[in-house]
Amino acid sequence: MTGLDSFTPQRTVLSPQYRAELLGSLAAGAHYDLVVIGAGVTGSGVALDAASRGLSVLIVEAQDLAFGTSRWSSKLAHGGLRYLASGNVGIAQRSAVERGALMETIAPHLTRALPQVVAVDNFSPLSFVPRLGFFAGDILRIAAGTSSRTLPRSRTVSAKKVKQLCPGVSDAVKFGFVNYDGQLIDDARLVTALARTAAGYGADVLTHTKADIAPGRDDGLKSVTLTRTHAAEGEPEWPAEGIQVTAAGVINATGVWAGDIEDDVSVTPSRGTHLVVDAEKLGNPQGALTVAVQGSVNRFCFILPTQLGRCYIGLTDETAEFEDIPHAPESDIEWILTVVNHGLKTQLTADDVLGAFAGLRPLVQLRGAVAKAASDSTADLSREHLIVHKDGVVTVTGGKLTEYRLMAQQAVDRALKEQEIRRRIEGSAKDCATKEIPLVGATAARSPRGASQIAAAHALTSGLPASLVSRFGAEAHNVIAECRIPDGEQQVGSLDITRAEISYAVTHEGAVTVGDILDRRTRIGLVPEDRRAAESVAEEALAAAQV
Incomplete structure (x- = not known):
């Protein structure tokens, strides 16, 4: 049976009854090939990758699915265009490939082509620089094999068309450029679909439960202690010492908290703030307006049309402190409003801000003994994310939402390369198949299916x-x-x-x-x-x- 053949739709139902039955089986003693700690987009992607290869998997989350960084993104599936500007061609190519897989096969129902609009108010030679970048984006899309039906080619448009896509744009606009990138209906919905699809391939999904890795055992297995962080209605009492499960290996996918498990990984959180405004205030835009930060050649703010009749406006990139639920400071809100008002006909004020949210992006580096071996142990990895292995624990952190699938594949590959993990996994693992696995609800409307x-x-x-x-x-x-x-x-x-x-x-x-x-x-x-x-x-x- 291949990974694509082993999906069971009934297992995707994460009901209260499912949770109660899972807790009962765990309390009776359980062993897994892999325990995944953290149920954000990366951890859920890891669980799907491992389960679809035929491994027994438990994914544990101290809070909820998509509780951390994964729900605070700009809700974009970037194709890597911005990496070209800094010469990171390899990262740009991988991002474009992952975007295409996400939009055409994995989650066509949760994604759409978003027109990204650059409004031009003068005819200087520098005004055409974005157009050159968009041409490069077209080449990336073609090289990635993504259909123009999924992402149309970029184009130069009239001022009238700019105003049709972004009615709130300044009247000074003379013409504009439009590029198409991927947009998620919602990042947390993607994570939920990933976790449920992983369950469909046999993974056990347990939220509101903290996982602690116990000291090494004589038999080489990893022992993980589970303690409840929230008791659902009607749940039985847990043992005071928690529930013990064993595993051949553990994958640490806790994002900005990765350093709590792997002390050779140093994480610096970077805060990205977004504002929430009523779309009517901006004329119910269909496209995303790009507004350059004054005095900068490579920083922008975006006005992104989204669900529920809202627009998200962001974003900042500031060093921040660790917070379970990051808060958007007033200084971030004022800065974003100042930037975007340069491109708008009607100025937004703080009274127009219905809400705000901030996310912490993990900026990572190695330290200690692992850093000395980095040239060998991480040679195949993008510098945008980090994967390390030590004592039966694989840590994956950093990176971008669009590349979650690639990060998951690399993390599981790394686990399967480690002898102490591989020799304790029952049976043989299949090859990665997640590029061909549609998530629950996928309509296949844009995929090459019948x-x-x-x-x-x-x-x-x-x-x-x-x-x-x-x-x-x-x-x-x-x-x-x-x-x-x-x-x-x-x-x-x-x-x-x-x-x-x-x-x-x-x-x-x-x-x-x-x-x-x-x-x-x-x-x-x-x-x-x-x-x-x-x-x-x-x-x-x-x-x-x-x-």
């Missing part, structure tokens, strides 16, 4: 709200059908999120708390007023799922 599959996916989603389909793809009909609370098709407040989606977060997507539902499975929580209005629906869904 017309019958595309027609079937369309039949499952026809007649449903486009916003629901964009978040769930071919699962959209099931979201309505599986609703456990009344009036499932009604919207939550004034948002284009149905009550059924709130219910589905609990019954199928592993949500255990109100925060899981409102802050990760949906993005209602980004606007405090919306969050308050939706809390009672989330509580209703949690209670109904226990019946």
